[in-house]
Amino acid sequence: MSGETEAVSLSGTPTTAELAAVSNEEETRILSDAIRSLPPQAVKDLLNSEVCIACILRLFGFREHFHFRSSISSSMLHSVLGESEHLEHYGILAGSKSGEELEVQQIVCRMCLGILQYLYRNDKGILVQKLSADGLAASIDEMIKQDGHEIDGFSLELSVPPVLLEHDNAVWSYMKKRYGQEVGIAEETSKCVSVKDALKLAITYPIENMLDVKSSSIPSSFRIRLTYSQTKPSSSMAKSPGETNGSCKRRKTGMLTLLVSCSFCFCFFAADVNGVPVRSSNFSGDQKSSEPCNFPLEKVNEPYYLALVCCRTPIYIGGRYLKFSRNVSQTRWIIDDERKGESSVEEIIGSSILPACQGDSYKFHAAGREDIDVRMLGSGRPFMVEVQNARRVPSEAIIKETETKINSLEEKLVAVKNLKLEVNNGWGLMHEGESEKQKQYCSLVWISRTLEDEDVQTITASKDMKVLQRTPIRVLHRRSPLEREKIIHWMKVERVAGSSQYFLLHLCTQAGTYIKEFVHGDFGRTNPSIGSILGCRAEILQLDVTDVKMDGF
């Protein structure tokens, strides 16, 4: 056998058309040729050490073959390795395509621990053997359909214990030392395809086919996550129905423990099958004396656990809201089991959006907030609803429908505008809106004497007035005691017909200004205040936000 690999007819990542075009016979031929191109002794050595065919192929850099649906059958191996060989000696064989003969599936490959054999333990700890990638794809398909997801793409995320890389390195260095010259792998760098890459190559197309969607190069919001681990994954994969949590968190099961415990790798020198001691000389002149020769790998009794998670990363629906009620808080407000106010903007909006997306739960974010007794009018306040694990990404039509639904509610407490799916999650905008953008208000003010024309002049004339506000007493229990300088950009007075002491004060202020305190002075802790400017007592009766100056929402 020459040490050259036969040229394969596939290059790069084959398209589905190309894959479909390659018949089963072709696949079988190409696979056999691949095996044939390797030194038979090396192959036998690996098979004998309970390394599966898939791992043998990837060890020597055969990438494209993972796209194949067929695999090597025992009869094929016969022809490759010679009829006289008793295949029972060889511990392990890959499973073959559904329906065909399947031999020896209990032995777990020592290199990939069953991953490329589609052998794993499910979350209940039960051993599962899929015949091929299609079987795995079918399980995924079932899971997705059961959960009711509507998808038009997916991103595949694979997670395997890092110890597998060590296995690859160990086997590779053994191969290099033992068979280096024959296989022409005198160069140091391993061509080995990692388990993760091999698995990805093997299952992407079957999943695409089963789900009838494509895996996109741009990450889709829908994630199919396969996590292989040593230890049983914690059972809290179940979604929680509450509104406070339910987000898809990454599970790092057993990873870190595997990194530390190198119990798999212990050093001993192996004799090859013919009893010849392994040559310890180094071909490439590379003296890595610390490099352990860990071949064969330790026997594996149990394959990895596989945690399959199919969920969508949060999607964001944004817009602007208005609040017409003086008895509705922005977010749920419950003290001592009693709700403050009639309802909340968060719940009114969220409870309509959640069903439109068929999500697990939602979080409400807004660019700033207003008190329960302050109305939000005019252009509205920008907000975003973050939906966890939406079963479908709502279309424009559905979103429009949702907007209409909210605005048509019997009690006109809240309204929304410009409701749309946010592609970039707009975090920066929310925060910016809260802390940087100017706001405009209208307040009903009473003073303890008659409002004179000069007063109106004085107030209207001031531009960009600096105000020092100590933390208002009403929030002092939960905020730091600080003195904050804020700017009142402009003010306008509008007299109230029929009253000499009441007037409407329109004002535009810097973000974070406490308006109520600016009017009544908060025991003199906000300076100047309307009271101090006019030299009398001033009280605020009601406040409305009339504009949140922010573009893009």
Add this chain to the structure above:
Amino acid sequence: MADHTVQESNDPEKQGKPEFLLPVEDEGELRKLLVPDPENLPATPSSAVETNFVSYFAPDFTKPGHDQYVYRHANGLCVVGLAPGHLAFKDEGGITAVDFNVGKSDRSGMKVTGKRKKNAQHFESNTAICKVNTKADSYIVRCCVKGSLLEVNDRLIKQPGLLNSSADREGYVAIMMPRPADWLKVKASLMSGEEYAKLREVRVLN
């Protein structure tokens, strides 16, 4: 009426509804919401203090004539100061100076930081906060409530007259934060505004 309605649809049910269903963008619509009806406006509205605080009084606190008030906010914070019946107001010329240096430390020098109100000092109800001076005499003002001292009104140093003009607002003395249990204990010994008004025959309009 409204320039735009959300119900562009021909839903017959909705066509009869008079009020706007949509966001207020129209100037006219907005104004209608903002302008109050003068008929409904009280001649003298209740003040921010009246609305948000409950007033308590401690007449003759530790000493005869040393009347103090405690305004308690719903969040538990207490603003303390001199009640109208305090002796200091009876002295001619009223209050002329305020000194926060009371023996052990200068109360005006303390700095409370953070949400947790670190380094706020814990005091008993009879701990002194400051001394107010009139031409004739000087009087000690105390915490009245056991708890953490969050803030003193250092404006009184430069403007002691605030006590004379508005002891119940700009002339407050300090802000205390009692623990719930401590508040309940002291509450029992305090009287309401109504009772105090009767006792001293003064008005306690906030």
